[in-house]
Amino acid sequence: MWAEIVENLSHKDNHNRAIAAQVLCNLAKSDPKNRIQKDFDALLAVTKDERFVTARHCLQALWKVGAAGKKQQKILVEGLERRFKECVAEKNSTLIRYDISQSLRNLYDTVKDEKIKEKALQLIETEEDLKYRKKYATLWKSK
Numbered sequence: 001m002w003a004e005i006v007e008n009l010s011h012k013d014n015h016n017r018a019i020a021a022q023v024l025c026n027l028a029k030s031d032p033k034n035r036i037q038k039d040f041d042a043l044l045a046v047t048k049d050e051r052f053v054t055a056r057h058c059l060q061a062l063w064k065v066g067a068a069g070k071k072q073q074k075i076l077v078e079g080l081e082r083r084f085k086e087c088v089a090e091k092n093s094t095l096i097r098y099d100i101s102q103s104l105r106n107l108y109d110t111v112k113d114e115k116i117k118e119k120a121l122q123l124i125e126t127e128e129d130l131k132y133r134k135k136y137a138t139l140w141k142s143k
Helices: 002-010 014-030 035-048 052-061 070-089 093-111 114-125 130-140
Strands: none
Touching (some): 002 014, 070 093, 093 114, 114 130
């Protein structure tokens, strides 16, 4: 089934793409063959989907990949960092950056790795618009 789900990441129907992305994110924790590492770039590509709602569904589930283990955590954080930086010219960049910040917070809350928090705060500091920098930072206020 794994290959079929990965194939659906590029399905013509955006609902299928969104579902495939969310299912893969959820399956990462039960992936003894570490296939997610090979297919992560295809998953990350869905965060650039032509249908923004599909991209957001993927972005909001991505943190689960990092919760699956250290290797997955590394590729996730690197991928989200790359996405945070490159989305600046996109139409919905502030929502993308918010979702990335939220994903990093969800991952941090799950694995309690201070490096994730540090990376998220570093990324937030790169936001030039003070209003959005403050908005992203609210995710990191003590809970």
